[in-house]
Amino acid sequence: MTYSSLESEYLIALLKAAVKKEPLPRVPDDIDWKRLVDISKKQQVYSIIASVLDVSILPSEQAGELLSYVQSELLRLLSMKNELEELEKELMQKQIKFMLLKGSVIRNYYPQQKMRQMSDIDILYDYSKREELLKIMKSHGFRLTTSCENSDDFFKEPFYTFEWHRELFFEENQFCPHFDLWNNAVADEINPYKYYVESTEHFVYTICHMYKHYATNGCGVRFLCDIYVLMNYGEPIDMPLAMARLDEIGIKEFAEDAIALTNAVFNGTDVTENQQKMLDFLLSSGVYGNLVVDYTKKLEEFNGSKFKYLFRRIFPSKKKMLADYRQLEKKPYLLPVYYIIRLFTKVKYNSGLAKQELEEIKKIK
Numbered sequence: 001m002t003y004s005s006l007e008s009e010y011l012i013a014l015l016k017a018a019v020k021k022e023p024l025p026r027v028p029d030d031i032d033w034k035r036l037v038d039i040s041k042k043q044q045v046y047s048i049i050a051s052v053l054d055v056s057i058l059p060s061e062q063a064g065e066l067l068s069y070v071q072s073e074l075l076r077l078l079s080m081k082n083e084l085e086e087l088e089k090e091l092m093q094k095q096i097k098f099m100l101l102k103g104s105v106i107r108n109y110y111p112q113q114k115m116r117q118m119s120d121i122d123i124l125y126d127y128s129k130r131e132e133l134l135k136i137m138k139s140h141g142f143r144l145t146t147s148c149e150n151s152d153d154f155f156k157e158p159f160y161t162f163e164w165h166r167e168l169f170f171e172e173n174q175f176c177p178h179f180d181l182w183n184n185a186v187a188d189e190i191n192p193y194k195y196y197v198e199s200t201e202h203f204v205y206t207i208c209h210m211y212k213h214y215a216t217n218g219c220g221v222r223f224l225c226d227i228y229v230l231m232n233y234g235e236p237i238d239m240p241l242a243m244a245r246l247d248e249i250g251i252k253e254f255a256e257d258a259i260a261l262t263n264a265v266f267n268g269t270d271v272t273e274n275q276q277k278m279l280d281f282l283l284s285s286g287v288y289g290n291l292v293v294d295y296t297k298k299l300e301e302f303n304g305s306k307f308k309y310l311f312r313r314i315f316p317s318k319k320k321m322l323a324d325y326r327q328l329e330k331k332p333y334l335l336p337v338y339y340i341i342r343l344f345t346k347v348k349y350n351s352g353l354a355k356q357e358l359e360e361i362k363k364i365k
């Protein structure tokens with residue numbers, strides 16, 4: 001494998017040492033510590049490298065920055081875990097089935113849970129109990145920030161973020177594989193409404209989640225860490241079944257490259273030209289890619305017209321509005337009213353994101 005920078009190469013070496021619990025690699029003489037820490041922040045893997053890196057060898061600014069990030073992440077992890085435990089009690093009382101997804105499952109297989117950073121907790125739940133869920137979240141001080149095609153997103157100061165999914169993917173996107181994680185899920189022995197996702201299907205879902213980001217605005221190397229711990233430290237995976245499922249979905253070739261690249265990074269196997277390109281792309285992206293790439297692709301759908309793009313962002317399709325506001329299914333004549341409601345909600349809670357999007361759109365030519 002080749003790397004575009006010494007810092008990227010050393011970052012991969014640190015990830016390998018941390019995840020595999022191996023000796024720390026020798027520090028290159030001319031390493032740029034600021035650049036290394038910046039890359040680890042962009043990829044959201046600073047908690048992984050900090051678990052093995054002796055911060056005393058870093059310049060004071062980068063050492064302090066890294067320690068501050070890690071301490072904040074640990075505090076957030078413990079606080080989110082306590083909040084989740086309280087929510088789980090109420091979900092059991094209200095008899096609402098739920099299942100943890102993504103990072104909150106995968107982190108259990110890392111050598112240390114704190115190594116796997118998470119921006120939020122993703123939960124699949126019984127959507128027929130949505131009204132009860134809304135009451136529970138409100139009683140815990142959460143506000144509903146976004147209600148989109150497949151999830152309801154809640155936030156509470158200072159950093160509590162929960163995404164409650166009714167579906168894992170949504171039809172408006174071109175990539176929309178069907179998942180029924182409930183089918184082979186196992187119920188918890190203590191809480192009969194808490195379910196655990198079956199390992200093979202969860203592995204398939206992880207690959208699909210990676211592909212969704214990779215094919216739109218990109219994704220980062222943390223996905224390779226996740227794939228490695230699932231294959232080596234998680235519950236046994238029926239790999240022939242997983243690959244057959246990925247073939248059925250239509251991304252078997254992508255999955256084979258992602259798995260081969262994971263083995264190359266952590267086990268030193270050779271890579272093909274396609275896998276090298278994948279690594280280059282992952283290292284150049286953030287943990288969930290590059291927004292400019294995403295916006296550029298979306299602009300292409302409107303033949304480069306920024307006016308048409310922004311108009312559709314302000315006034316989404318009727319299909320998306322029906323997905324976001326289920327009340328419209330019974331009262332479609334209220335569609336104009338809900339466009340106004342949506343606009344005021346976005347201005348109130350997401351004005352910062354909207355401003356950022358506008359600034360990025362202006363840069364695209």
